[in-house]
Amino acid sequence: GENVEQHPSTLSVxxxxxxxxxxxxxDSASNYFPWYKQELGxxxxxxxDIRSNVGEKKDQRIAVTxxxxxxxxxxxxxxxxxxxSAVYFCAASSNTGKxxxxxxxxxQVKP
Amino acid sequence: xxxxxxxxxxxxxxxxxxLSLECTVEGTSNPNLYWYRQAxxxxxxxxxxxxxxxxxxxxxxxxxxxxxxxxxxxxxxSKKLLLSDSGFYLCAWSAGALxxxxxxxxxxxxxxx
Numbered sequence: 001g002e003n004v005e006q007h008p009s010t011l012s013v014x015x016x017x018x019x020x021x022x023x024x025x026x027d028s029a030s031n032y033f034p035w036y037k038q039e040l041g042x043x044x045x046x047x048x049d050i051r052s053n054v055g056e057k058k059d060q061r062i063a064v065t066x067x068x069x070x071x072x073x074x075x076x077x078x079x080x081x082x083x084x085s086a087v088y089f090c091a092a093s094s095n096t097g098k099x100x101x102x103x104x105x106x107x108q109v110k111p
Numbered sequence: 112x113x114x115x116x117x118x119x120x121x122x123x124x125x126x127x128x129x130l131s132l133e134c135t136v137e138g139t140s141n142p143n144l145y146w147y148r149q150a151x152x153x154x155x156x157x158x159x160x161x162x163x164x165x166x167x168x169x170x171x172x173x174x175x176x177x178x179x180x181x182x183x184x185x186x187x188x189s190k191k192l193l194l195s196d197s198g199f200y201l202c203a204w205s206a207g208a209l210x211x212x213x214x215x216x217x218x219x220x221x222x223x224x
Binding site: 032033034041042043044045046049051071089093096097098099101103 | 128143147153154157160201205209210211212213214215216217220221
């Protein structure tokens with residue numbers, strides 16, 4: 001069945017450093033890849049997404065890259081700040097409209 | 112603009128009691144609707160999704176059921192709660208077209224005693 005693997009499960013960086021989270025997906029029909037940020041006790045919030053006709057998308061300090069051939073996509077956060085600390089989820093959607101989520105990455109940005 | 116309301120925010124229920132969680136969406140028509148459960152420190156597990164009134168797809172066998180009595184209303188229910196039903200329940204919506212972002216409600220934290 002459809003599966004999304006996310007790595008690492010935890011990531012600790014110093015403030016100002018970059019953070020990279022990687023995901024791989026199994027369904028070659030997947031063509032929409034959102035990323036969510038979830039702060040403790042709060043709802044997941046969409047931070048950036050990418051569609052399969054684009055290889056890279058950037059929004060200020062956040063960027064996402066997609067390699068359809070290898071079936072993997074990555075989230076890049078530059079100049080990390082303490083408020084970036086949260087759990088990040090990747091997801092992949094197929095034409096059924098469902099999102100298959102990765103297991104999440106807990107990012108800690110140390111001041 | 113579209114908004115999603117989910118209630119209650121927290122709920123403490125005894126084992127064996129019934130459950131009803133409600134979710135409503137405003138500002139859009141014919142949305143896709145979803146119920147997820149998130150165990151503490153874990154990922155998001157899709158429980159049910161609906162593409163229209165009365166159309167419910169169940170993703171995992173469980174003690175829960177879902178209903179969609181109106182276009183923008185999605186209800187999660189149980190006749191008898193189990194300890195394993197504890198968790199953070201999230202409702203989400205997306206536009207009816209394919210490959211659209213999902214937007215989550217604030218969630219219900221359910222504790223079973």
